[in-house]
Amino acid sequence: MASGLQSIDNINHEYFMDIAIEEAIIAGERGDKPIAAVLVHNNNIIGKSSNTWNTRNSKVHHAENWLCMEYSNYLRKYGKECIIYSTLEPCIMCISTIIMADIRNIVVGYEDIYMKTWDNIQKLEWIFSRINNYKIGIRKEKCIDLIKRYGEEDDKKILLPE
Numbered sequence: 001m002a003s004g005l006q007s008i009d010n011i012n013h014e015y016f017m018d019i020a021i022e023e024a025i026i027a028g029e030r031g032d033k034p035i036a037a038v039l040v041h042n043n044n045i046i047g048k049s050s051n052t053w054n055t056r057n058s059k060v061h062h063a064e065n066w067l068c069m070e071y072s073n074y075l076r077k078y079g080k081e082c083i084i085y086s087t088l089e090p091c092i093m094c095i096s097t098i099i100m101a102d103i104r105n106i107v108v109g110y111e112d113i114y115m116k117t118w119d120n121i122q123k124l125e126w127i128f129s130r131i132n133n134y135k136i137g138i139r140k141e142k143c144i145d146l147i148k149r150y151g152e153e154d155d156k157k158i159l160l161p162e
């Protein structure tokens with residue numbers, strides 16, 4: 001395993017995912033995609049972020065990469081001890097940014113069945129070797145409900161299970 005935080009077993013993942021879900025609801029109500037991320041270090045919330053596709057009129061403003069950018073100085077020092085929570089599994093762009101920002105622990109609400117990030121990164125040695133923990137399915141139903149409630153038709157088509 002890569003250096004940094006090793007076990008994330010004794011952490012209340014549901015608690016932090018609920019915070020991410022609250023943030024995703026704010027994004028959905030605002031007219032953005034209902035996806036959010038929370039950065040946690042030593043059981044403290046360091047920062048929160050959500051998708052801003054429509055607010056910023058930008059398809060590359062995702063919750064996770066923006067969170068990494070905003071807290072990049074902090075992450076340079078403590079990234080390896082941090083956990084990132086995301087309501088939807090990070091896309092390939094964001095998982096790359098997460099690893100570049102030194103985060104080794106990723107907790108996901110709902111897997112991205114369209115982009116299949118987990119399947120893809122297992123083939124990418126540079127990324128895969130830098131992940132200590134990758135947990136999928138925390139508050140899964142609630143995270144799927146976000147897409148059902150606020151997702152655009154295209155999102156529903158590609159992201160929801162049959």
Ligand SMILES: [Zn+2]
Pocket residue numbers: 062063064065090091092093094095
């Ligand atoms: Zn992304």
